[in-house]
Amino acid sequence: MARGLTLDTGALIALEARRQRIRLRLKLANEERRPITVPAAVVAEWWRGRNDMRDEILAAVRVEPLTTLLAKIAGEALVAVRGSSAIDAIVMASAAQRGDIVYTSDPDDLEKLAVHFPTVRVLRA
Numbered sequence: 001m002a003r004g005l006t007l008d009t010g011a012l013i014a015l016e017a018r019r020q021r022i023r024l025r026l027k028l029a030n031e032e033r034r035p036i037t038v039p040a041a042v043v044a045e046w047w048r049g050r051n052d053m054r055d056e057i058l059a060a061v062r063v064e065p066l067t068t069l070l071a072k073i074a075g076e077a078l079v080a081v082r083g084s085s086a087i088d089a090i091v092m093a094s095a096a097q098r099g100d101i102v103y104t105s106d107p108d109d110l111e112k113l114a115v116h117f118p119t120v121r122v123l124r125a
Contacts, residue, residue: 003100003121004098004099004100005029006037006038006095006098006103006120007037007042007102008091008102008106010104010106010125011125012038012043013105022125025125026060030060035062036061037062037094037095038061038062038064039066039087039091039094040063040065041086042091043058043063045087064094070090074089074093077089077092077093077117081116084113092110092113092114092116092117096117096119099119099120101121101122101123102122103123103124103125104123104124105125
């Protein structure tokens, strides 16, 4: 089965800005019926009030709740990869559960965490 996609805050911002690269990636993922996931913590970091574009984006993805298990896995990653942010660790822990590809505008930070989550591939949004 094809890998799903997990989006971080930068990818949501790129979608909101109508950046062509991420829009094409999501279009292809939809055509291939790949799941597109956004951890709920990412929504908190991205959300700055309701607008039609944000509503469209959220309607097109699955928002994953932050469970206790996911929080624990992310916390363990923070210990293993010093200097990482909690949101980045949550994104990577979320994607690792499914072996997803993570799309981000800042691959360097997430690549550091990829050492802890070897099944996750990180690509620029």
